[in-house]
Amino acid sequence: xPSPLFIPQGxxxxxxxxxxxxxxxxxxxxxxIAKSLGRAGGEFKKGKQEADKEAKDAALxxxxxxxxxxxxxxxLNVAKGLGITVEGKNDEVLRKEIEKALWK
Numbered sequence: 001x002p003s004p005l006f007i008p009q010g011x012x013x014x015x016x017x018x019x020x021x022x023x024x025x026x027x028x029x030x031x032x033i034a035k036s037l038g039r040a041g042g043e044f045k046k047g048k049q050e051a052d053k054e055a056k057d058a059a060l061x062x063x064x065x066x067x068x069x070x071x072x073x074x075x076l077n078v079a080k081g082l083g084i085t086v087e088g089k090n091d092e093v094l095r096k097e098i099e100k101a102l103w104k
Contacts, residue, residue, distance in 0.1 A: 071091070072091055075091055075094045075095065075098070076094070078098055079094050079097065079098055082098060082101045082102075083101075084097050084098065084101060
């Protein structure tokens, strides 16, 4: 048995939506609104591409092997500057002690 209420479906809902938009904004404003939406979409895509590129570059930079000697020398200099004894300690222990000294 058909429903007594008319519920638009498919193409009918699209047509009703277009009529409502024309009534609210007027036929002259619709091209300007569409242009603005297109520009906003383009800016969003450009921003997303830039963010993806920066994330990819950061990931590649993290994967580059660091010069272990330079990093070890930097750790030694920082530890000595903070008054930490460096004799017989590996890089990991030095990092932890430097972190403790900085958070005091």
